[in-house]
Structure formats: structure tokens, C-alpha cells
Amino acid sequence: MFKYTTAILLMTATVASAQQLSINDRLALRDNCKQDIQKLCPDIKPGGGELLACVQEKKAELSQQCSTTLADLTARKKN
Numbered sequence: 001m002f003k004y005t006t007a008i009l010l011m012t013a014t015v016a017s018a019q020q021l022s023i024n025d026r027l028a029l030r031d032n033c034k035q036d037i038q039k040l041c042p043d044i045k046p047g048g049g050e051l052l053a054c055v056q057e058k059k060a061e062l063s064q065q066c067s068t069t070l071a072d073l074t075a076r077k078k079n
Contacts, residue, residue, distance in 0.1 A: 025073060028069050029069055029070075029073065032063070032065040032066045032068075032069040033055075033062075033063075033065075033066040033069060033070070035063070035066075036055070036061075036062050036063050036066040037051070037055065040054065040055070040058045040061055040062070041054035041055060041058070055070075
């Protein structure tokens with residue numbers, strides 16, 4: 001459990017590095033992507049960008065909630 005929470009926090013730093021995420025954004029990302037990470041990238045340890053690479057590689061397999069959350073955060077990063 002701790003491993004996945006840490007992983008999601010590391011992803012948020014990468015996804016939205018141009019701006020600070022609100023606590024609500026962080027919670028949304030944690031809540032909406034946790035199961036996807038556990039299912040699609042179970043053996044990847046946080047750090048070094050491998051987890052984010054795994055999530056991006058398996059983008060087509062992400063749940064609708066996780067995919068939408070990541071897209072929203074990425075769109076905000078570009079603005």
C-alpha cells in the first residue's frame with residue numbers, strides 16, 4: 001500500500017512539474033489511478049521514472065477514471 005501511494009506521489013511530480021498540484025488533484029490521482037498501477041505495473045518500484053514509463057506504455061489499458069485524471073492534469077500543465 002505504501003509503495004503505491006509513494007509511486008502516485010512521484011507520478012504527480014512528473015505529470016504536473018510545471019505547477020503545484022492542489023491536495024484535491026493529488027487525492028484524485030491517488031484514488032483514480034491506484035488500482036491501475038497495482039494491476040498494470042505491480043512489480044515496478046517507485047523512482048527512476050520506470051513507473052511513469054509503465055503507466056504511459058499501458059495507457060490504452062488504464063481505467064477511464066485514471067485516464068481522464070491524467071489527461072486533465074496534463075492539460076493543466078500545458079496551460
